Amino acid sequence: MIFNRQQQCLLLDGKEYTSEDIRQLIAGGAEAHSPAYWDLYLFLNEWFNDSPVITVHTSGSTGTPKELMVRKDRMMQSARLTCEFLNLKKGESALLCMNLRYIGAMMVVVRSLVAGLNLLVRPASGHPMADIKESLRFVAMVPLQVYNTLQVPEEKERLKQTDILIIGGGAVDEALETEIKHLPTAVYSTYGMTETLSHIALRRLNGASASEHYYPFPSVKLSLSAENTLVIDAPLVCDETLQTNDIARIYPDGSFMILGRKDNVINSGGIKIQAEELEKLLRPFIPVPFVITSVPDPRLGQAVTLLIVGQLDTREIENKLQTTLEPYYRPKHIFITESIPQTENGKIDRVGCRALAASYLSHSHQFPSIELHDDAIM
Structure with missing residues (x-):
């Protein structure tokens, strides 16, 4: 894996792009590129600049969306944790099909940079597998994209030919999870947030190791506050201990379940x-x-x-x-x-x-x- 940004290049559609290549693409203007590729080039241009931080937007699902400045070296550590857990190797294919305004999509790119994955790009849409011809090693989607994909036989078949799918950005409901159980693809639900630079825990949704529990990465330490909200100590990706609003239950083996958000408790x-x-x-x-x-x-x-x-x-x-x-x-x-x-x-x-x-x-x-x-x- 490569953690020196000056030495990184992106394998994109089978071709390597250096930071200088990206600068030249940017200089050519947006008109020469599709919006999805242009967004990628803009992100890469910011990634390769001299600043040690990058701007990320929170989703605003429980409050006002906000901007966060996050450290690029922490993002690379997060990428390493995921790539090691999922055993992603140089040259294997990954699909970018989410909005690069948010951390989930950014981390797909950073994993590709760090591990040398071959990145394929599609617009952020409800049907990201609509024109995929290649068998994919790794895909990250939000629940709605997975649901839509499973409703179209051709797209479902392409997903079945994908080795690993991680689902983030929202809860996977029971009906969707039931459909997922029949896929040969290894499917995981992720737990994390913008502040943890994508996920710090995964839950297998299908296969012999399917579980209702999330399992944190080995470097992550979890505890509960007095209000039973999850407290995260993830020194590789967060400078400080993170107090979440997620009400949780932690089990003796270190796994946990999320029961809901403190914000969503109704006192009636x-x-x-x-x-x-x-x-x-x-x-x-x-x-x-x-x-x-x-x-x-x-x-x-x-x-x-x-x-x-x-x-x-x-x-x-x-x-x-x-x-x-x-x-x-x-x-x-x-x-x-x-x-x-x-x-x-x-x-x-x-x-x-x-x-x-x-x-x-x-x-x-x-x-x-x-x-x-x-x-x-x-």
């Missing part, structure tokens, strides 16, 4: 409800996109609220809620919406969901909704 009448856990309970009988959020309530403080896409029989859903959930878990409001708010890179926008639910509540006479009776709550 003194009962603390984890939005993600409630969504997991509801998925088996809600066949369309939905999200659990909350709205202010004068009696409860926060009222559990269900945002659901499409014209479904909401009375049938209400009956399911009555028979499936404990009283304090049942949504007080159900609002029908055209779409679930998402961030730019496809994650659920939890802040946007709360704002949307609040607007529906304040104009409830204008929107399709159900307000459940008090005896359905407590």
Whole structure:
């Protein structure tokens, strides 16, 4: 592996590009290149400059998106951890199909630079395998890209010919995980964030080693805060111990599970409800996109609220809620919406969901909704 940026070159579509080659491509202007390749050249130009840091954007899934300055040497250490774990070797193919504004896509490129992978480039789209002809060693996607790929037989077949797939940028729901179990590809869900320079733990989704637990890299030490949120000590990629907002459970073998985010705890009448856990309970009988959020309530403080896409029989859903959930878990409001708010890179926008639910509540006479009776709550 090569960690000296002055000695690195990128193997792109089978051809090596040095930092000088990239500068010449940039000098030729954007008009001569497709947007996906131009974005790559801009990133490489910044990677090869003299600055030891680079700007990365957070997704804004739980708050306002922000810019972070991260160290390039730390990014290379993160790349090494992943390449060693997955046994990625020089000359093997990797696909870049995500937005280079975010750390997940950047790290695909950095892994290629460090390990000498042959990088193939496709636009960040919902169907990244649409025109892939080569068998791939390594692909990184967000859950929506994987879901879309599995719906198209030709694209699914190309994915089946891929050796390793990692999925990041959002949770893999149970329905998608069930489909993944039948793939011959080695598929992993990743755990990490912008601050950890992509992932610090992986969870195998299929095959003999499939697990519900994430397993951290050997150099990563984990603990829990007083609020049961995950604390990460990853000295190779983070200068400081990272206090997350992810409520977790750590097991004796060092593995862990994420139960949800502290931000997404709904305090309803003194009962603390984890939005993600409630969504997991509801998925088996809600066949369309939905999200659990909350709205202010004068009696409860926060009222559990269900945002659901499409014209479904909401009375049938209400009956399911009555028979499936404990009283304090049942949504007080159900609002029908055209779409679930998402961030730019496809994650659920939890802040946007709360704002949307609040607007529906304040104009409830204008929107399709159900307000459940008090005896359905407590």
